[in-house]
Amino acid sequence: MPDPILWHPAALSRDLPAATVMPTACGDVEVALWRSAGGRVSAWYDRCPHRGMRLSHGFVRGEMLSCIYHGWRFDTEAVCRKIPAHPDLTPPETITVPRFRAAERHGVIWIAPRSDAAGQGQEAGQGQGRGQGRGTLDDGDPAPDALPPLPGDLGPLRSLQVARDGAAVADALGGWHARVAGGVHVLVQALPGGHAALHSLIDPEGDAIAASRRLEALRRDLESEAAA
Amino acid sequence: MILHDWILSPNCYKVRLLAALTGQPLTLRAVNVHPGRDHLSDSYLALNPAGTLPILEDGDLVLGDSAAILTLLGARAGAGWSGQTPEDTARIAGWLAFAQDLSGSAGQARAIDMIGAPGSLPEAQARGRAHLRRLEQALAERALAGGTFLVGETPSIADIACFPHVMLAPDGGLSLAPYPAIRLWSRAVRALPGFIEMPGIHRLHELSPEPEMETELR
Numbered sequence: 001m002p003d004p005i006l007w008h009p010a011a012l013s014r015d016l017p018a019a020t021v022m023p024t025a026c027g028d029v030e031v032a033l034w035r036s037a038g039g040r041v042s043a044w045y046d047r048c049p050h051r052g053m054r055l056s057h058g059f060v061r062g063e064m065l066s067c068i069y070h071g072w073r074f075d076t077e078a079v080c081r082k083i084p085a086h087p088d089l090t091p092p093e094t095i096t097v098p099r100f101r102a103a104e105r106h107g108v109i110w111i112a113p114r115s116d117a118a119g120q121g122q123e124a125g126q127g128q129g130r131g132q133g134r135g136t137l138d139d140g141d142p143a144p145d146a147l148p149p150l151p152g153d154l155g156p157l158r159s160l161q162v163a164r165d166g167a168a169v170a171d172a173l174g175g176w177h178a179r180v181a182g183g184v185h186v187l188v189q190a191l192p193g194g195h196a197a198l199h200s201l202i203d204p205e206g207d208a209i210a211a212s213r214r215l216e217a218l219r220r221d222l223e224s225e226a227a228a
Numbered sequence: 229m230i231l232h233d234w235i236l237s238p239n240c241y242k243v244r245l246l247a248a249l250t251g252q253p254l255t256l257r258a259v260n261v262h263p264g265r266d267h268l269s270d271s272y273l274a275l276n277p278a279g280t281l282p283i284l285e286d287g288d289l290v291l292g293d294s295a296a297i298l299t300l301l302g303a304r305a306g307a308g309w310s311g312q313t314p315e316d317t318a319r320i321a322g323w324l325a326f327a328q329d330l331s332g333s334a335g336q337a338r339a340i341d342m343i344g345a346p347g348s349l350p351e352a353q354a355r356g357r358a359h360l361r362r363l364e365q366a367l368a369e370r371a372l373a374g375g376t377f378l379v380g381e382t383p384s385i386a387d388i389a390c391f392p393h394v395m396l397a398p399d400g401g402l403s404l405a406p407y408p409a410i411r412l413w414s415r416a417v418r419a420l421p422g423f424i425e426m427p428g429i430h431r432l433h434e435l436s437p438e439p440e441m442e443t444e445l446r
Binding site: 011012015017019020022023024056059060061066068084157158159160161195197208209212216 | 365368372405406407408409411412415430432433434438439
């Protein structure tokens with residue numbers, strides 16, 4: 001059965017080392033993307049349920065993401081495990097962050113909305129209780145045909161942001177996944193505010209520096225077409 | 229060495245940061261820039277006719293420009309801070325000039341947004357965005373070649389010159405979210421032994437031991 005889930009390319013794996021967090025987006029929803037010290041990638045709604053601070057401003061210690069504001073600490077299941085201002089309190093398990101699916105393939109991190117309880121309230125940023133399916137759903141298993149067909153030996157090149165709507169960029173390139181000159185594969189991610197990201201991979205024989213400069217030229221073309 | 233300093237100035241922070249990273253002690257003299265405008269007083273204009281901070285005094289030597297001060301402290305620090313080869317020294321000079329450009333773009337946007345400095349915010353932001361893209365490209369290409377810092381294998385005054393204005397760009401409404409190579413570089417700079425903070429630029433909390441306050445609170 002084909003995977004009905006729409007997976008968005010969100011970052012190159014190389015750009016999210018162990019124990020780091022970065023901002024991205026899934027459609028119009030802002031997402032905190034983070035990797036635990038042990039290597040597990042998670043994608044959450046980018047707001048702390050406490051005071052709404054961006055979790056992408058936070059920091060990773062071990063297998064937990066901490067909010068920068070008051071240090072509320074969440075495990076890889078997005079459940080709050082520690083509130084530093086109340087050191088003796090075991091936080092109730094209803095304090096959670098809405099989650100997205102996250103998977104890594106071809107050196108790219110892919111994210112997708114969830115349909116189960118753990119993803120409820122993603123738009124509103126209101127995590128519901130730890131519901132059925134938490135940790136048991138397809139966190140890391142997109143169906144084989146859910147992702148673009150990419151050769152197995154590609155290496156990371158660069159991610160660039162373009163000041164142009166994602167659909168218009170995909171249109172100009174001939175698809176959300178496009179091959180451009182120099183053995184480069186470009187994956188287009190739509191971002192809020194009429195922007196797009198180009199996540200690019202290169203085959204092992206390619207000249208990465210030359211390809212990086214061609215991507216700069218491609219971005220100039222895409223943006224000047226939009227201005228024209 | 230005496231540094232006439234303003235805590236909120238990125239150009240002053242460059243000097244404090246390099247001195248901290250290279251173990252060169254400074255005697256700090258805080259100047260009331262805002263709202264006092266003491267840096268434009270007769271005595272400060274006598275020291276630095278440009279009317280800017282930082283100013284470094286080292287015996288008879290007086291330097292009123294952050295790039296000049298970084299050059300001095302970098303040369304005294306050795307170990308690649310000013311470049312190991314003529315080529316790297318020249319590359320570093322290019323980045324010092326770029327850092328001045330950043331001051332006039334991202335730094336200008338921050339000054340307009342934060343303290344009502346004169347100028348057009350959208351124009352300063354547009355220039356800042358173009359500069360951040362140039363830095364991102366350079367750092368991405370360094371990373372593709374296996375490098376972490378702007379010039380050579382180790383941190384240099386090129387990194388320290390660019391770092392503050394880049395990190396403070398969000399104060400002027402310039403997001404750093406689009407720049408993965410800048411994000412990794414900023415982590416590498418903040419992970420250097422001896423790194424110090426300024427308001428708006430925090431350390432990597434995950435590198436510090438976890439605070440344990442329970443016993444003190446009770």
